[in-house]
Amino acid sequence: MMAKKYRSDALASIHETMEALHDIGAVDKQTMREFDDACLTPVEALTPEDIRALREREHLSQPVFARYLNVSRNLISDWERGTRRPGGPALRLLTIVKKNGIQAIA
Incomplete structure (x- = not known):
């Protein structure tokens, strides 16, 4: 948990x-x-640009970022292009990473 x-x-x-x-x-x-x-920390809506900037801030490729979030690389790509939006647990994880860095979920 x-x-x-x-x-x-x-x-x-x-x-x-x-x-x-x-x-x-x-x-x-x-x-x-x-x-x-x-x-509890509120979950923030993230734009495609926010997600890409977050991944780049952590110096991660899409495949590596996807592994941390337990999603597919294609899904990360979809989020960054704006064709899909993260929700539920993925959005919570992204919010935690944004506030505390990738080490918070590593």
Whole structure:
């Protein structure tokens, strides 16, 4: 399981406390979902240019970048040309790489 990425260390601490309260039944599931949304790093929409710049910033070829993200080289090419857009887990990984570098998922 991938570690959660928080907006700040303070929110990470507060979130751990909320999870403990949820585990013992003091916080309901809906409140926990709303709290997750407030604390976790937001996923950003990325343009084709952003994705290419990110890959180049990390000094990676399309095939190597694809291996880090567990997708095909053709998909990286499609994202960079704008014929497809990353979503779900791939977009989350791209956001983490953008904020923390490729070593964050290596």
